[in-house]
Amino acid sequence: MLNIVLYEPEIPANTGNIGRTCVATGTRLHLIEPLGFKLSEKALKRAGMDYWDDLDVTTYIDYADFLEKNPNAKIYMATTKAKKVYTEAAYEPDCYIMFGKESAGIPEEILVDHEETCVRIPMMGEIRSLNLGNSVAVVLYEALRQNGFAGMELEGELHELKWQGNNR
Structure with missing residues (x-):
């Protein structure tokens, strides 16, 4: 199972959105405190919709923990x-x-010990970073792709009609 780790997330809507993405992909979520919100906040639950109860989530008191x-x-x-x-x-x-x-972001004191496993999402020079939820989705789906989307639905069906070129 893949794991997403959020180091001291600050915005509840981002974490809720990421939680929903984790449920949809069978990914475990790890939250390193301090958090910029309470796990009971409405904005967190709203962004995670009704999926938050299905989320495999663990919190830690700090990075050392x-x-x-x-x-x-x-x-x-x-x-x-x-x-x-x-x-x-x-x-x-x-x-x-x-x-x-x-x-x-992640403090440089942590990054410096992980140079070989640090990765970036390419962007134009003028922008500092992408939204956290978008960044998680981009990198997570690359990791899922590399692992063959194990256990995930790879085909969809229409609800009322049938695809014209599909004899299934």
Whole structure:
């Protein structure tokens, strides 16, 4: 199972949206405190819709607590400071993909020890970063693609009509 790690997320709607994405993809969510909101906030639940109760989520008191409870975690760190593009990494099926808080990202004190597993999403030079929820979706779906979308529905059906070229 893939794992998304949010380092000190600040905006409840982003975390709710990410939680919904995690439920839709069978991904575990890890939240490293302090959080910029309470887990009971309406904005968090609203963004996560009715999926929040199905979310596999764990919280940690700080980064050291996260490392202690996940000692063998292979962690990829999404950062605008990385030398490697996110598509250049080979994501293991049980890896952890960490994203930093909206206002500051992952602290450089953490990044410096993970140079080889830091990844970036290419952007035009004028913009600082993408929305956190969008960034998680971009990198997570690359990791899912690399792992063959294991356990996911790969075909859809119309509700009332049938696709014209499909004999199924």
